[in-house]
Amino acid sequence: MSGRHSGGTGRGLRISALPQTLKVIFKLAPRQLTDEIALAKAEIKRKGTQLGVAGAFFAVALVFVALLVIGLMVAAIMGLATIMPAWLAALLVSAVCLIIAAIGALIGLRKFKAVMPLVPEDTLRGLRYDLGIAKEGSAFDARVLDPNSEQYKAAKAAKEAAAAKARAEREAKAAAQPELGPAPTEAELRHRLDQRRTNLTGARDDLGRELDLKTQAQTLLAATQARLQVGKAQLSDKIAGFGSSARSSAGTPTSADVQNLAGQLKDRWKPLAVLAASAAALAVLVRRLMKG
Structure with missing residues (x-):
């Protein structure tokens, strides 16, 4: 997905664009979450590989620690060999190690x-038991909780059959899905996330502008x-037209013409006066909102 969301507010009222903006947000948000999870899996896999390398170095260190212990044992045997036969010294050291190992193993076991x-x-x-009571009430048989009872074995068999059926359904569903190609790399996931994050930012800004009362009132x-x-x-053009037509007429305007002109002016000024009053009230409201 590329390109920035272009749902700008423009000069007119854009409350009508609100459903489209919300549609864009609801469409991009699940995809963003899916890619975030995929990126987390990729990071965990990469760190797991690094952890495996570190574990290998620790294993090498443990091997050399074991060799160190062997060397110390040999040194102990050779030290005892100065006061007794070598075979007796080796046997004595081995017996001590066996006794310590046996005591530790017995305590641990x-x-x-x-x-x-x-x-x-x-x-x-x-x-x-509580779940069984909640599901079945007094009809719940507590013997299904005893591993040696027939009820337990029957319930276990039914559970295994249901699990096998669910597994077969999942496998069939997975086989029916089309091939989506290779999984995206970590770099591709980051690029897609950045682009979609830009789109979501634009959609969120548009939504904020559309829901901003001050902006809508100013518009x-x-x-x-x-x-x-x-x-x-x-109205000025109409008045000028009436004046020019009156001056160009041959006779003096009659009272009927004057009344007709006054009625037309009155009809014109009424909606304009209402419009002016509404504009003044709206201006006061906008100023109070801006001050607040």
């Missing part, structure tokens, strides 16, 4: 068994003043 299983079974069972006031000036000019 006992503590590990004490906390098994790792999942909070009682809490999960209570949640399942309405300017249009009213322009119409008032046009009306005054037309």
Whole structure:
């Protein structure tokens, strides 16, 4: 997507453009969110690769630490070999290591068994029980929570069948979708996000201008003043035309002509007076809004 949103406000009232502006925003926002998620996945993948490289260096360091421990063990054996046979020194060091390893393994195994299983079974069972009560009420059978009961096995089989059916539907839906081509690169995602962000900025600015009461009032006031000036000019032309026609006539104008002219002037000035009063009231309102 390219180009900036060109829904400018212009000189006239643009409240009618509000639906189109909102349509642009609602159209671009989901795409922007989708690309943001795709960009986040790309960043996580890139950082995961970097983390893997760092882990490889840590593994190399651990290998050399293990070699260091082996060297220390050899040094201990050779040190004891100065006061006893070498084979006895090696056997003694190995026995000490075996005893330490056995003690640590036994303690760890006992503590590990004490906390098994790792999942909070009682809490999960209570949640399942509460959900069952909420769904079925008194008809809920608590035996479906017992792994050794037939009800539990039947419910598990039904759940697995439903999961398999849902998986098959997802696979069929994925196979029916057209090929969208290769996934965009991180640079392409950033470029698309910048362009769409520019479009959203333009749409948001247009929306703000369209909903700005001061701007709309100023536009309405300017249009009213322009119409008032046009009306005054037309009235002046009419009066000048009546005057020239009266002077060019052969006789003196009658009272009927004078009354007709006065009636026409009265009919012309009434809407102009109303228009002028409305413009004055609107000007006062705009000034108060600007001061506020």
